[in-house]
Amino acid sequence: MRAPAILLSLFLGALAQHGSHWTYYEGALDQKYWPDHYAACGGQRQSPINVQRKMVRYNPALKDLKLTGYEAQEGEFPMTNNGHTVEIKLPPTMRMMTTDGTEYIAEQMHFHWGGGSSEMSGSEHTIDGIRSMIEIHVVHYNSKYKSYHVAKEAPNGLAVMAALCEVQENGENTYYSEFFSHLQNIRYRGQRTTLTGLDIRDMLPVNLNSYYTYWGSLTTPPCTENVLWFLLAEPVRLSRTQIWKLENSLLDHQNKTLHNDYRRTQPLNNRVVEANFNYFSNPCE
Numbered sequence: 001m002r003a004p005a006i007l008l009s010l011f012l013g014a015l016a017q018h019g020s021h022w023t024y025y026e027g028a029l030d031q032k033y034w035p036d037h038y039a040a041c042g043g044q045r046q047s048p049i050n051v052q053r054k055m056v057r058y059n060p061a062l063k064d065l066k067l068t069g070y071e072a073q074e075g076e077f078p079m080t081n082n083g084h085t086v087e088i089k090l091p092p093t094m095r096m097m098t099t100d101g102t103e104y105i106a107e108q109m110h111f112h113w114g115g116g117s118s119e120m121s122g123s124e125h126t127i128d129g130i131r132s133m134i135e136i137h138v139v140h141y142n143s144k145y146k147s148y149h150v151a152k153e154a155p156n157g158l159a160v161m162a163a164l165c166e167v168q169e170n171g172e173n174t175y176y177s178e179f180f181s182h183l184q185n186i187r188y189r190g191q192r193t194t195l196t197g198l199d200i201r202d203m204l205p206v207n208l209n210s211y212y213t214y215w216g217s218l219t220t221p222p223c224t225e226n227v228l229w230f231l232l233a234e235p236v237r238l239s240r241t242q243i244w245k246l247e248n249s250l251l252d253h254q255n256k257t258l259h260n261d262y263r264r265t266q267p268l269n270n271r272v273v274e275a276n277f278n279y280f281s282n283p284c285e
């Protein structure tokens with residue numbers, strides 16, 4: 001009984017990896033079919049989620065994230081259109097330490113956005129049901145593993161710092177100028193450009209000290225459930241023009257404009273979202 005099932009799942013796995021392209025909203029590998037090809041996508045600890053603030057547990061023992069190497073760095077940083085998003089490769093000198101002393105090494109940063117005709121917002125996590133314009137993910141792996149490739153399939157392998165983006169009415173966010181000036185170089189899937197110099201700290205919210213945290217998964221296939229999430233409470237602000245540029249610059253594997261590259265929120269099941277700040281004690285926020 002078992003062997004054929006294993007063979008079948010190996011076959012389906014190979015098909016999913018080499019056969020077609022997974023997508024968000026259309027085709028045979030639309031997100032509602034991900035679990036048929038990538039079993040973990042149908043698991044009980046999936047991401048993203050809706051953060052319902054009145055259900056969040058304040059945990060005063062959670063400390064600030066300790067970040068090193070996030071400030072301005074010289075060098076060359078590859079930026080790629082991988083057909084699903086724009087991804088910036090990050091240097092391993094960027095590290096994040098969590099409350100329990102676990103150190104995570106930065107691997108890459110990417111974005112999720114909306115821009116489709118019926119829906120403008122495209123963050124993955126929602127807060128009290130509200131979807132933000134854009135979501136930024138800074139992906140790290142646990143330093144106890146030799147590399148990202150080992151960690152991405154291992155227990156407690158990954159940590160993602162996520163930030164939501166909102167509209168800034170008064171002018172552009174100039175910390176993003178270099179990023180936006182390079183987007184036009186990677187219109188087609190597979191194209192790559194190089195950022196010279198990088199300051200991730202300035203591309204993130206001013207306040208990195210307030211966050212929601214929970215155990216979840218990658219939000220793209222194979223949806224591995226080994227991700228410790230840190231969703232920052234304060235947003236990044238970008239101008240409408242900048243948001244429009246991100247929504248309209250890149251094409252997918254079929255040369256269609258990459259819109260709405262976000263996964264729908266997943267059931268929380270028996271998980272609890274914790275925060276290191278007490279929202280309800282600060283009604284002025």
Ligand SMILES: *[C@@H]1O[C@H](CO)[C@@H](O)[C@H](O)[C@H]1NC(C)=O
Pocket residue numbers: 188253254255
């Ligand atoms: C997308 O457009 C580029 C440039 O015109 C072309 O080289 C490529 O073959 C196109 N790909 C598809 C899938 O149509």
